[in-house]
Structure formats: structure tokens, C-alpha cells
Amino acid sequence: MNRDQLAHVLRAAANATGQIDILVIGSQAILGSFDADELPIEATRSIEADIGFLHDPSEELSDQIDGSIGEMSPFYDAFGYYGQGISVRTAVLPNGWRERLVKFESEATRPARGWCLEPHDLVIAKLVRGDPKDYEFAVALRSIAVVDSLILAERLDATEVSGPVRSRIQRWITSGQIG
DSSP states (O other): OOHHHHHHHHHHHHHHHSOOEEEEOSGGGGGGTSOGGGSOHHHHOOSEEEEEOSSOTTOHHHHHHHHHHSTTSHHHHHHSOEEEEOOGGGSOOOTTGGGGOEEEOOTTTTTOEEEEOOHHHHHHHHHHHOOHHHHHHHHHHHHTTSSOHHHHHHHHHTSOOOHHHHHHHHHHHHHOOOO
């Protein structure tokens, strides 16, 4: 995905839900901070943007996203990428993440405003999830110095995760080892 595609997803999400402020919480949140051509392919290869809303307790808006611009929707068929409706509760994030959101807004996003996870918060969420593709994403960002180990360690300290998960992430931050 690139910034133009993310802007299109945000615009379509705003039109589908009537909401202007849209949270980008998955890997494509990195596009709020960087252009795709500044990033390794592992950071932008996803064809989905995980999007949600800060105030959607019943998750009805997320369901509207899935129905209107989600996977296998006419939107997906027409463009080859899509928006995945998610809950804010989907990701485990460091305390204070809301204050660090990166605003992604342009003529191409209107009427929407994207609120993207800051790169360190995003990497911590990916490492907590722990999927192999999440590690590929984190390694790709680390390889071009988008994220800093000291800041990642601070963010991990501000994240509520259990002992084994915390230990796994600490090992990766200090040594790059997954196991």
C-alpha cells in the first residue's frame, strides 16, 4: 500500500460511516509518518489498512467498514486493496499512545483525517502480537533506523504485557532475536 491508497481508504471509510476522524492501527499506519518509497517492501506490502474509531464501543462503525470497503467487497474488487474494520481494543499499545498519534491529512484524504500510530507504538503493538510477518515488519523498520531500541524499551515498559511476552520482546529489542 502507498499513501495515495491509504488516503483513498480513509476517504471511503469517511463516506461509508459519516465519521471524519479515523484511526489507522495496523502496519499501514507507518504511512502516516513516511512515504512508501522511503520504506522497505516488508513495511508496505499489505493490501489492507486496519482502521477503526476512537469512539466506537459497540463496534458498529468497524462493521460498516468491513461491509462497505472490506475484504471481498466491491471496493476491494475494484482497487485491489481494502479497509479492515477493527476495534481500538485489538492492539496492545503503550500507555500514552493517543497523545502520540500522527495526523495524516491531505486533499486526498478529505473529508477524512487519519490518525496513525507513531512508529515506536506501532512496532510495540506488532511485537506483542508476535506473528512472523509482524517481526518482518519490525525488522524492516529497524533496518532503516525508523525505530530506536532505547525508545522501544521505554515503550515496552509502558505496555501492559505478561512476563513471557515481555521477555520475548525485550530479547528482540536488545538482540534482534525472536525466540
